[in-house]
Amino acid sequence: MPAKTERISVYQPEQEGREFPQVPVFATAAEERDHRKRRLVAACRAFAAHGLDYGFAGHLTVRDPEFPALYWTNPMAVHFADVKLSNLLLADHDGRVREGRHALNRAGFVLHSAVHEAHPDIVAMCHAHTVYGVAWAAMGRLLDPITQDACCFFEDHVVIADEGGAVTVERDAGKKVAAAFTGVKAAIHRNHGLMTASRHSIESAAFWFIALERCCRQQLMIEATGRPPVLVPPERARYSREHVGSDYISWLHFQPIYDRLVRTDADMFD
Numbered sequence: 336m337p338a339k340t341e342r343i344s345v346y347q348p349e350q351e352g353r354e355f356p357q358v359p360v361f362a363t364a365a366e367e368r369d370h371r372k373r374r375l376v377a378a379c380r381a382f383a384a385h386g387l388d389y390g391f392a393g394h395l396t397v398r399d400p401e402f403p404a405l406y407w408t409n410p411m412a413v414h415f416a417d418v419k420l421s422n423l424l425l426a427d428h429d430g431r432v433r434e435g436r437h438a439l440n441r442a443g444f445v446l447h448s449a450v451h452e453a454h455p456d457i458v459a460m461c462h463a464h465t466v467y468g469v470a471w472a473a474m475g476r477l478l479d480p481i482t483q484d485a486c487c488f489f490e491d492h493v494v495i496a497d498e499g500g501a502v503t504v505e506r507d508a509g510k511k512v513a514a515a516f517t518g519v520k521a522a523i524h525r526n527h528g529l530m531t532a533s534r535h536s537i538e539s540a541a542f543w544f545i546a547l548e549r550c551c552r553q554q555l556m557i558e559a560t561g562r563p564p565v566l567v568p569p570e571r572a573r574y575s576r577e578h579v580g581s582d583y584i585s586w587l588h589f590q591p592i593y594d595r596l597v598r599t600d601a602d603m604f605d
């Protein structure tokens with residue numbers, strides 16, 4: 336597969352000839368579709384490995400490269416650890432399943448299709464009901480820049496209060512959430528949970544989700560001490576976000592997770 340270096344980052348100095356993950360480029364839409372589907376499966380397996388499951392809750396989506404109004408997603412009521420190439424669904428913005436034998440998660444479709452429809456630049460999106468993300472979402476507050484990692488989300492996430500407490504199955508509710516989810520990589524949906532998006536890849540959206548859940552956990556731990564943390568000053572937080580908060584860096588973070596899953600989850604691509 337031909338490859339190119341998408342962007343030089345602080346992690347990617349001039350080291351010509353050394354082994355380093357490369358963002359793939361594709362000769363055909365079919366090749367890219369197959370790649371996106373495989374990485375979507377891996378993202379679901381990564382969610383399982385990180386304990387981000389809660390019954391049938393949680394949905395991950397990635398646009399089809401050829402038909403951007405269609406998106407691939409995990410099937411309803413199948414554990415993240417059991418998602419595989421052969422049980423993915425292809426759905427449209429109206430919630431119709433175009434490919435796949437499983438049912439679609441109605442709440443997932445309402446949320447994800449609204450976001451994908453309102454934001455054509457968003458390639459992939461993740462949402463799940465996680466322990467720390469949901470707990471933090473009850474606070475109705477933005478995360479503070481308490482660490483370098485948290486700086487990735489500095490001035491790049493929102494709190495959405497609309498429609499948080501009740502399950503979102505009506506399309507108007509999805510549209511309100513989508514409108515609030517503008518120009519950022521992540522959202523804390525009050526009394527509901529976390530959402531992340533990527534303009535780059537499903538790997539990137541999935542890693543942002545893992546990172547955001549971790550940030551929520553860390554801020555809850557710090558606040559539980561009752562002592563105020565030292566915050567990263569805004570200009571330093573912005574600097575960190577510019578350097579380690581890009582979708583490319585998030586994609587790069589996902590590569591070792593993917594490589595590990597290829598070794599541990601032999602049935603991913605069945």
Ligand SMILES: [Zn+2]
Nearest residue numbers: 392463464528
């Ligand atoms: Zn939900």
